[in-house]
Amino acid sequence: xxxHMAYRAALGLALLAPxxxxxxxxxxxxxxxxxxxxxxxxxxxxxATGAVLTAKxxxxxxxxEEGVTVTWSVVSGGGTITASSVTSGAGIASGTFTLxxxxxxxxxxxxxxxxxxxxxxxxxxGTAGPATQLKKSTGDGQTGWAGSPLPLAYAVxxxxxxxxxxxGVTVTWAVTSGGGTLSSPSSVTAASGAATAxxxxxxxxAAQSATATVAGLTGSPVTFTATSTTGIRLxxxxxxxxxYGLHDTFVRDGLAFLCVWDEGVFIYDFGNGIAGGxxxxxxxxxxxxxxxxxxxxxxxxxxxxxxxxxxxxxxxxPGSVGSSSSGDIHVVDVSNLAAPVEVGSYxxxxxxxxxxxxxxxxxxDEANEILYAAYYNGGVVALDISGTLPADLSSRELARxxxxxxxxxxxxxxxxxxxxxxFASDMLSGFWRLRYTGGAFSVVGGGNNVPERFxxxxxxxxxxxxxxxxxxxxxxxGNAVKVWQLGAGTPLLVDSVITSGITxxxxxxxxxxxxxxxxxxxxxxxxxxxxxxLAGSPSQPVFLAKYLVAQGLHTATVETVAGRTFVFAAxxxxxxxxxxxxxxxxxx
Amino acid sequence: MVLAxxxxxxxxxxxxxxxxxxxxxxxxxxxxxxEPLGGDLAKLQVVQxxxxxxxxxxxxxxxxxxxxxxxxxxxPDGELTIAAWGEGFVDRRxxxxxxxxxxxxxxxxxxxxxxxxxxxxxxAAFGSDDPANRLTLRYPVNHHWSQILExxxxxxxxxxxxxMAEVSLFNGDEPEYPQESPNFSRFGDSWSAxxxxxxxxxxxxxxxxxxxxxxxxxxxxGTDQDKWHASAQWTRPLAGHPFYAMAEWAExxxxxxxxxxxxxxxxxxxDLGATRLYYQFERxxxxxxxxxxxxxxRSVRPHLEDAILGTTRWxxxxxxxxxxxxxxxxxxxxxxxxxxxxxxxxxxxxxxxDPALWYQxxxxxxxxxxxxxxxGRTAFSHLMGRYGVSEDILGRSVAPHQH
Numbered sequence: 006x007x008x009h010m011a012y013r014a015a016l017g018l019a020l021l022a023p024x025x026x027x028x029x030x031x032x033x034x035x036x037x038x039x040x041x042x043x044x045x046x047x048x049x050x051x052x053a054t055g056a057v058l059t060a061k062x063x064x065x066x067x068x069x070e071e072g073v074t075v076t077w078s079v080v081s082g083g084g085t086i087t088a089s090s091v092t093s094g095a096g097i098a099s100g101t102f103t104l105x106x107x108x109x110x111x112x113x114x115x116x117x118x119x120x121x122x123x124x125x126x127x128x129x130x131g132t133a134g135p136a137t138q139l140k141k142s143t144g145d146g147q148t149g150w151a152g153s154p155l156p157l158a159y160a161v162x163x164x165x166x167x168x169x170x171x172x173g174v175t176v177t178w179a180v181t182s183g184g185g186t187l188s189s190p191s192s193v194t195a196a197s198g199a200a201t202a203x204x205x206x207x208x209x210x211a212a213q214s215a216t217a218t219v220a221g222l223t224g225s226p227v228t229f230t231a232t233s234t235t236g237i238r239l240x241x242x243x244x245x246x247x248x249y250g251l252h253d254t255f256v257r258d259g260l261a262f263l264c265v266w267d268e269g270v271f272i273y274d275f276g277n278g279i280a281g282g283x284x285x286x287x288x289x290x291x292x293x294x295x296x297x298x299x300x301x302x303x304x305x306x307x308x309x310x311x312x313x314x315x316x317x318x319x320x321x322x323p324g325s326v327g328s329s330s331s332g333d334i335h336v337v338d339v340s341n342l343a344a345p346v347e348v349g350s351y352x353x354x355x356x357x358x359x360x361x362x363x364x365x366x367x368x369x370d371e372a373n374e375i376l377y378a379a380y381y382n383g384g385v386v387a388l389d390i391s392g393t394l395p396a397d398l399s400s401r402e403l404a405r406x407x408x409x410x411x412x413x414x415x416x417x418x419x420x421x422x423x424x425x426x427x428f429a430s431d432m433l434s435g436f437w438r439l440r441y442t443g444g445a446f447s448v449v450g451g452g453n454n455v456p457e458r459f460x461x462x463x464x465x466x467x468x469x470x471x472x473x474x475x476x477x478x479x480x481x482x483g484n485a486v487k488v489w490q491l492g493a494g495t496p497l498l499v500d501s502v503i504t505s506g507i508t509x510x511x512x513x514x515x516x517x518x519x520x521x522x523x524x525x526x527x528x529x530x531x532x533x534x535x536x537x538x539l540a541g542s543p544s545q546p547v548f549l550a551k552y553l554v555a556q557g558l559h560t561a562t563v564e565t566v567a568g569r570t571f572v573f574a575a576x577x578x579x580x581x582x583x584x585x586x587x588x589x590x591x592x593x
Numbered sequence: 594m595v596l597a598x599x600x601x602x603x604x605x606x607x608x609x610x611x612x613x614x615x616x617x618x619x620x621x622x623x624x625x626x627x628e629p630l631g632g633d634l635a636k637l638q639v640v641q642x643x644x645x646x647x648x649x650x651x652x653x654x655x656x657x658x659x660x661x662x663x664x665x666x667x668x669p670d671g672e673l674t675i676a677a678w679g680e681g682f683v684d685r686r687x688x689x690x691x692x693x694x695x696x697x698x699x700x701x702x703x704x705x706x707x708x709x710x711x712x713x714x715x716x717a718a719f720g721s722d723d724p725a726n727r728l729t730l731r732y733p734v735n736h737h738w739s740q741i742l743e744x745x746x747x748x749x750x751x752x753x754x755x756x757m758a759e760v761s762l763f764n765g766d767e768p769e770y771p772q773e774s775p776n777f778s779r780f781g782d783s784w785s786a787x788x789x790x791x792x793x794x795x796x797x798x799x800x801x802x803x804x805x806x807x808x809x810x811x812x813x814x815g816t817d818q819d820k821w822h823a824s825a826q827w828t829r830p831l832a833g834h835p836f837y838a839m840a841e842w843a844e845x846x847x848x849x850x851x852x853x854x855x856x857x858x859x860x861x862x863x864d865l866g867a868t869r870l871y872y873q874f875e876r877x878x879x880x881x882x883x884x885x886x887x888x889x890x891r892s893v894r895p896h897l898e899d900a901i902l903g904t905t906r907w908x909x910x911x912x913x914x915x916x917x918x919x920x921x922x923x924x925x926x927x928x929x930x931x932x933x934x935x936x937x938x939x940x941x942x943x944x945x946x947d948p949a950l951w952y953q954x955x956x957x958x959x960x961x962x963x964x965x966x967x968x969g970r971t972a973f974s975h976l977m978g979r980y981g982v983s984e985d986i987l988g989r990s991v992a993p994h995q996h
Contacts, residue, residue: 246812247812247895248812248814249810249814249895249896249897249898250895250897266814267814298814299899321898321900322848322851322899323816323847323848323851323852323899323900324851324899324900324901325851325852325900325901325902325903325904325942325943325944326900326901326902326903326944326945327902327903327943327944327945328903328942328943328944328945329851329943330900331848331851358943359850359851412943432945433945459945476883476902476945477883477884477951478945479947479950479951480630480950480951482886506886507886508883508886528883528885528886528893529886529887530886530887559897577897578895578896578897579895
């Protein structure tokens with residue numbers, strides 16, 4: 006069809022040409038014959054191979070002419086072609102176009118005496134030959150954070166013998182040293198000939214390498230090497246209004262609940278998917294100002310039935326450290342995370358003093374549907390949080406205890422250990438082991454064991470407890486993390502980590518895998534984030550890294566998002582913010 | 594500068610217009626026998642360096658009062674004053690803001706009553722006169738209980754016979770550093786009222802109330818204060834020599850009653866010719882806050898929480914003697930003085946702050962040798978914090994008393 010159309014077009018031009026030439030001194034001699042494409046145009050062939058082209062020569066009336074010499078030439082592509090050939094009785098002449106070595110369109114033409122300026126033009130696509138070699142493209146020699154993906158993907162290119170990219174080649178990837186992982190065990194080359202894989206480095210500063218392999222190709226396997234560094238990496242900073250700033254942050258399922266004092270609770274997607282946020286670029290989902298403001302801490306409760314309806318928010322009101330406090334527990338319905346609604350609260354009244362106490366940190370025994378709340382001078386309270394919660398949770402109170410007794414109780418935090426005993430950190434009376442059974446609390450052991458410092462936050466894991474210190478008790482700064490062997494009864498102090506240049510260890514946590522001890526520090530030149538290894542022994546933390554923040558960090562929450570370990574830390578006023586650090590590289 | 598601000602038409606109109614400008618400062622060598630974390634300390638400082646201006650026009654119907662304070666440069670780390678506190682300083686008296694006051698007042702009469710409306714930056718109608726206008730160099734501990742100053746304030750007053758009533762609207766936030774302006778967006782969130790009476794010659798009685806929103810948190814989310822103040826002042830010669838005495842009580846209730854701070858202060862002076870003898874007794878409670886690492890005389894700012902470490906009660910006895918060397922001379926005024934204090938501190942109620950541990954003891958001695966240098970006719974008589982009718986009532990009661 007194409008040939009036919011071309012023939013007709015050429016014929017038409019030829020018939021018109023004499024008329025057009027009348028009166029024009031510049032016109033050349035009128036053509037006496039025509040040459041058109043007869044076959045081979047538009048074909049594909051491997052580079053450096055021959056493609057047969059045919060042309061047809063006729064007189065101006067369309068009658069084939071025999072014995073006409075057709076001259077062939079290469080227009081582009083760098084190949085070669087038959088110099089000339091003679092037409093047959095059907096007016097057909099053929100030539101062999103040996104394509105150049107570069108893949109892509111290549112052109113040739115045929116002409117003959119008397120055809121004027123209208124040769125027959127042929128286009129042939131030269132295709133890459135079979136892959137014969139594998140070459141390194143990009144991504145080699147990078148430096149990245151141990152345990153984290155490298156910024157650039159590794160890329161190799163499959164090529165034929167003439168260096169043309171070859172698509173459809175399956176490349177096998179493998180880590181050869183350093184213990185990292187690759188985004189895929191194999192990938193297929195694209196039209197560009199490239200295949201890629203992302204290398205997540207192993208948690209080591211040792212040599213890190215990976216290979217790309219295609220059997221039988223020259224250059225295979227291709228080896229990539231990377232240098233890994235370890236440390237604390239700031240991945241994002243989310244500023245909050247300078248209104249007492251950010252206090253605690255609760256992170257679960259890729260969502261972070263920021264407790265921003267009178268600004269309320271901000272909900273951010275850090276990888277949940279609800280708003281497309283990531284640790285590097287978190288997205289705000291919703292917010293709520295709870296009654297009374299002073300939002301300090303939160304716990305997003307997942308019930309045994311699977312309900313995720315309730316968020317408990319702690320209000321930290323004014324108080325006099327060691328003697329009085331204020332602030333309630335607020336219950337927020339977060340069924341619609343974009344529009345949370347407060348639906349209840351709990352207020353503690355106590356005998357003596359100001360007649361009330363204020364809440365601080367929570368722990369929820371989700372299996373048994375009990376919320377344990379530290380309540381400063383009120384001690385520890387247990388609340389039944391099963392089912393639909395009433396507006397006033399006072400009827401849900403199960404038990405309470407002032408472990409140090411009236412006047413010697415100011416509980417900062419409470420935490421359950423392996424679904425059993427509770428441990429409490431009391432600013433005045435130290436580290437306690439409590440038990441809740443039969444609807445009542447009892448003291449198992451401990452207490453009055455940190456006389457020289459005010460005790461702050463706690464964490465229990467690995468059979469050990471870790472407690473921080475706060476402010477100055479007399480002239481003794483709260484610059485210690487104390488390590489306690491939990492045992493079965495009274496906790497036994499086995500070690501302490503003293504950090505110079507701070508007065509407060511404000512938040513303590515062990516990573517879920519039990520390998521890292523993380524704490525935030527305030528007030529002093531060493532304020533910031535401190536990370537210790539527990540891999541050698543949970544009783545003997547070993548310093549790994551610190552990230553100093555001049556204003557200090559008020560809290561630090563360790564959580565895993567998409568397999569990476571992050572710390573969500575609250576930077577203090579005057580420019581408060583949630584600082585998200587990745588510490589994956591530090592995980593032993 | 595203040596004079597320049599006056600309309601040109603009001604200047605130079607004979608008796609209807611007047612203006613004064615004066616400056617003063619105090620060079621003081623102060624010793625404290627005990628400091629936070631132990632030890633003693635002596636310092637030579639220039640305190641209260643000020644330029645003061647006062648202008649009137651239309652026979653006193655229009656008035657401008659201004660004081661510019663240079664303490665930002667002479668005592669950036671505060672004045673050595675054990676027991677003083679406020680605006681992030683502890684055991685140091687904080688420097689005042691550069692523009693200490695700039696108030697414009699309009700005064701009128703209706704029948705036998707005098708009315709005034711004053712606006713600008715300055716003192717709210719509350720409590721007693723500023724300590725800089727009184728006897729001792731040592732600022733009382735109750736500075737933040739008995740005065741409200743350096744605010745954007747609008748005060749209306751009426752003086753009728755022996756009774757004066759004033760009401761102020763102002764912003765609750767205290768300054769955080771000397772160059773800071775009031776948070777004008779908060780103007781009107783706080784108010785005060787003061788009632789003053791002169792029942793008999795020489796006696797002034799005063800009672801005040803103030804509702805101050807979030808003074809310690811500039812954005813407005815801090816705890817609020819209800820402040821009460823009452824005082825009695827007596828100014829009559831004693832044995833033929835000028836005598837002045839004042840007693841005041843102040844109470845600040847903060848955090849809906851969670852914190853209550855009380856103060857009682859009494860002071861007296863007796864002028865024997867050019868020599869003044871004076872004494873001040875004070876018992877005042879103050880909050881204790883977390884101090885900054887390595888800076889035991891500064892507390893953490895901005896606030897993280899509304900918690901305090903406890904309350905301490907300070908008892909101070911201060912005695913001093915001063916003498917005007919050039920009282921009858923020209924513009925230069927010199928008043929050397931010596932002032933000694935004995936101070937004790939104790940915990941007031943529960944809390945974790947233990948003053949005995951923090952100071953390595955609970956009693957303090959202080960001694961100051963100083964000289965007040967004044968330049969200008971009103972160097973020693975310019976009164977801060979009195980505007981409109983509050984200024985006029987002075988003529989009916991007391992003469993200014995200054996260290």
